Amino acid sequence: MTTAETSTADTTETAAGAARTDPGAAPRRERSAVPVQTRSGRPTSFDPDAFGMPTGREVNWKLSDVQRLAPLFVDEATETGEAQAIAYDVAAIEAAGYLVPSKGHDAPVRGEIFVPEDVTAALAWKHGEDALHIRIPEGETVDEPLVVRLVGQGADRHGQAHVVIEAQPGSVATVVLEHTGSAAYAQNVEIIVRDGARLTVVAVHEWEDDAVHAAAHQAVVGARAYLKHVVVSFGGGVVRVNPSMRLAGEGSSGDMLGLAFADAGQHLESQVYMHHEGVATKGDVLYKGALQGKGARTVWIGDVLIGHGATGTDSYEKNQNLVLTDGTRADSIPNLEIETGDIAGAGHASATGRFDDEQLFYLQARGIPEEQARRLVVVGFLMEIVQRIGIPALEERLAADIEAEIARGAGLAPASRAGA
Template identity: 75%
Template sequence: MTVIDTTPVVPVQTRSERPWSFDPEDFERPTGREVNWKLSDLRRLAPLLVDEETEAGERSLDYDTGDAEARGLLVESTGHDAAPRGEIFQPEDLASAIAWKRCANALHVRLPEGQAVEAPVVVRIAGRGADVHGNAHIVIEAMPGSQGTVVLSHEGSAAYAQNVEILVRPGARLEVVSVQDWEDDAVHAAAHQAVVEQGGFLRHIVASFGGGVVRVNPSVRLAGEHAEGELFGLSFADAGQHLESQVYLHHEGVSTKGDVLYKGALQGEGARSVWIGDVLIGSGATGTDSYEKNQNLVLTDGTRADSIPNLEIETGDIAGAGHASATGRFDDEQLFYLQSRGIEEEEARRLVVIGFLMEIVQKVGVPEVEERLAAAIEEELRRGASLAPASRAGA
């Protein structure tokens, strides 16, 4: 007699309980029913879910680190066991596990102990074509008492799976900015995982404009006492684009502070944005102060913005915690105010969008990067100038 197991399968919902493994064989190919894949574009992400060697190997994309080597900010990292690679990084999905396996050597940027690195470290990553599949592991390490900014700038075309491991040592202050300005046929899935140790500070910014599908998922552990984390994001989705971020902020240490703010704009038929925000305040994270918010501005009909904030609290001894989410079209009162002062409707709409998104841009603190992001917003608005304004909010 055949015995059928009728025990219901309960999917993993709690962010902290998701399984992880360095072996791709431990992950089943996603079907779209999984909590971390159900809102993703699996059809276009398919090339990143195949575990096979590529012809170009690790050199499937071009990396330009500028003068970082001459400044002594690059460290050789050869092999999967080269410390500190893998110190805190744990692949949580198939694409990330494949990237770990297929990229033996990491790009390791290190800010020297006790030093303030004045000029930002800019890593330019250029794809060689949408049919070229690349994998990468990048380690960004801020040594104790150091201070500086690292910018990851993506352009060109590629099918690119990327792991970024961020280590903020005691008392360090680090800013990481990841700019996705790919061509429209690019596919990019990135897992950013960070730990902030005692008294450390991390500002992590994701800015996505280009690419067919861009999925950048930051995960930050505030592990040490008085650790702080700011997670900011900006996206502008055009017709047919899918821009996604699944954000996880885990308060572990005592008196940690977290601030999450992601903003997005959408225009054109089929433009899609996905934001999932998970904040976990652990049982030992007394004195925590945490807040997360996502806002989306719908500029035309035919778009869709998914926004899902989640908050878990395992201790009652906190300073504060909260979350918020809003998706809607233009504020008619703002438009009326501007038009009543002689500003034409099209220009008024432009000013509203710029004012909405520039809040994130101004948090970067690096003038050349802020100027580039502001120019990208202007270019997106020029592209959408011929599109009719939205008559209702996206859902």
């Protein structure tokens, strides 16, 4: 694997004894003429200045809406008090005893596995001094989803935050991050699934149309542990989520699922990374998108790395996009790196297109009107992701959201063959 740019920093020991990067250390950056092409080769740093201002020419920004994301590149502190960008509702989680104090950058657990990969994540680390830390105690099963409600207080409000979700050994839980309202909001989510734990994390983005949101989700999964990570994006002007999962422990497994429905003028983006590191790990990546209206755009970049020691790995990634009208754009780029020949299986797939005429003909031939037939095809296409979430109340709500999105675009002309 060729690496064009790297950074190093001093390390200290955390309370748990794991190596941790010192946020105050200045990184050493070595450059070459060869651009970074692989996700594993990208530079990392806690220092925002190490990344510079994105121009849209960088490999990790070239498909992003850099112009609208620009407010998140500004090195300024999170607004507080009456001018705060996000109002948090975690009262139920705190009352249940799952919220633990996390003050300052050196708080226990924080930064144990998280290292920023771009300037927005580095700024969120720098200015999100205190973290929201949810911890599931060892061996405990939490039956009801733990819901964090994040409500944007206005498009002119600028905020950053760091969230830690920690599942102790043998625990079982589901955490939902719900985003509504409007703000310019940069967010880091650090997910740690200890040995034998089973965790589901769902991020739902139902922002207003003028919201700008960039999030970096980084997860590590221990031995015989499992993580289901789901990203659902329906609202927001620009929503850019970069989820990564490291299957570090022997026998660890994970599912990375995503659903995006882009309307006119929306830019919904996910840059997904699954790193198989441990022996006999299993991973599945499935993201689906639907687009309607002029200027609607989705971006999906899926990177899978099967490391040298990840023998016996079974991995698959797929992205599918359904184009509902002309004037939309869906970018889909799957990448697969394999560094060992001893694997159970690995593959990837990508498909973007308009309605299947045969499906529509089949439904219409049975007396179903064309408009209803189109609705059934879209619902059936997207519900595969919804039904894998595993939270009945949320699944019902998202199904209604899909119906509302379809109704919103009912008056738009369907995509032509040329537009597909």
